[in-house]
Amino acid sequence: MADRIVVTPRSAYGHPAVERIRAAGYEVDFPAPGAVPTPAQLHAALADSVGYLAGVEPVTRSLLRAAPRLRAISRNGTGADAIDLTAAEELGVKVLRAPAANAQGVAELTVALMLAAARQLPSVASAIRGGEWARREGIELSGRTLGVVGAGQIGRRVISVALALGMRVRAFDAYPDDSYAATAGEGFAYATLDEVLATADVLTLHAPPAATPLVDAGALAALPSGAILVNTARASLVDESAVLAALDSGALRAYATDVYAVEPPGASALTRHPRVIGTAHIGGYTRESVDRAMAAAVDNLLHVLDSDRERSGDE
Structure with a gap:
């Protein structure tokens, strides 16, 4: 046999x-x-x-x-x-x-979520389906700063697109690569995590799992007001309760996520929030x-x- x-x-x-x-x-x-x-x-x-x-x-x-x-x-x-x-x-x-x-698929989804959050695409598209003409003001990413936590295979693909869009990029990585920094292009630089948080109009996570959340209430308070948070990495990187509070207060413009503490997450205050864009762990599902x-x-x-x-x- x-x-x-x-x-x-x-x-x-x-x-x-x-x-x-x-x-x-x-x-x-x-x-x-x-x-x-x-x-x-x-x-x-x-x-x-x-x-x-x-x-x-x-x-x-x-x-x-x-x-x-x-x-x-x-x-x-x-x-x-x-x-x-x-x-x-x-x-x-x-x-x-x-x-x-799956690095390319996850990177492309990350960029899609960044753009969707900046232009409020899900709510605008939903309004059209419901027969409404809802013109909601968005923001342009060009000229803004993308903060990247984890500049590995996925992070670097996101960085290249962000630079092409005219964004500045500040990246935190546990093992910064000087040779990559030299070739990434104008507008890119490695930074400390505190520096990344302080400057990120959009923060995207591409780090390995964490024992405690990397993005907690303190990290969210350090972000510029109205920042966008994107998580296509691991749910453990984010304190979901703190994110919900930041959305309710207006400190966060939007939270776009492909990962959850429990999957499928079911209906919750976070998944139902009007400024949350949720996808069903599809980053690598191309x-x-x-x-x-x-x-x-x-x-x-x-x-x-x-x-x-x-x-x-x-x-």
């Missing part, structure tokens, strides 16, 4: 990259085709599996302990927030990522990003499993 690989990303069902797993001699198991599997479905599927191409579902210690043959988990993206990495390391399960596969991510995830998984298989054969 062929070794089994469990595949759970919704976008993977029917994707041609999965056929390469079968062609390599592995059995493919979709525990919940086109849907997020339940914990019970995952436990049953992983019990005798050697590989796991994982989606957004939680991968807990108990789940990993119930999969004694599992050797590798491959994510079709960069984030591994849902995986108990400590347990995986202890149990000898490799966790593989597909860095930058045809091109899905193709790149799936190809990379399959490549990573097969590389590890085939190498293990070859070593076992040598032994």
Whole structure:
């Protein structure tokens, strides 16, 4: 019997990259085709599996302990927030990522949200659908300052568009790259986080998960009045209660987000707020990003499993 690989990303069902797993001699198991599997479905599927191409579902210690043959988990993206990495390391399960596969898609969504917030596009479009002629004043981004937290693959793509629009850019990064700063173009500079907050007419987040919110009440108070906040990174970076208070007071012009503390978030004071633009975690959900991510995830998984298989054969 062929070794089994469990595949759970919704976008993977029917994707041609999965056929390469079968062609390599592995059995493919979709525990919940086109849907997020339940914990019970995952436990049953992983019990005798050697590989796991994982989606957004939680991968807990108990789940990993119930999969004694599992050797590798491959994510079709960069984030591994849902995986108990400590347990995986202890149990000898490799966790593989597909860095930058969705960078272009997330960057383009970030720019779209910036522009939508500046021109109040969702409320204007909604009014037209309702038969209203609502001409709401917007702002132009040219001449304003974009603050970027995290100038990696996604942040740099956003920066290039912002500079082309005529914005100044100030970026905070834990590991500033002098060679990038020298070539980014006029108008770009690295800065401290305090400097970024103090000058950002638009603040966009592209940082890894945080134990405590990076954008809390203090950070929001440091922003210029009427700033726009965009979050296509991680919900943990933002104190949602503080954001709601800043929107209500007028300190924030708008909050545009693709990520939430609980997904789906349901209806709440934040999601219903008239100056919140919410999208359903679609940053990397483009045809091109899905193709790149799936190809990379399959490549990573097969590389590890085939190498293990070859070593076992040598032994």
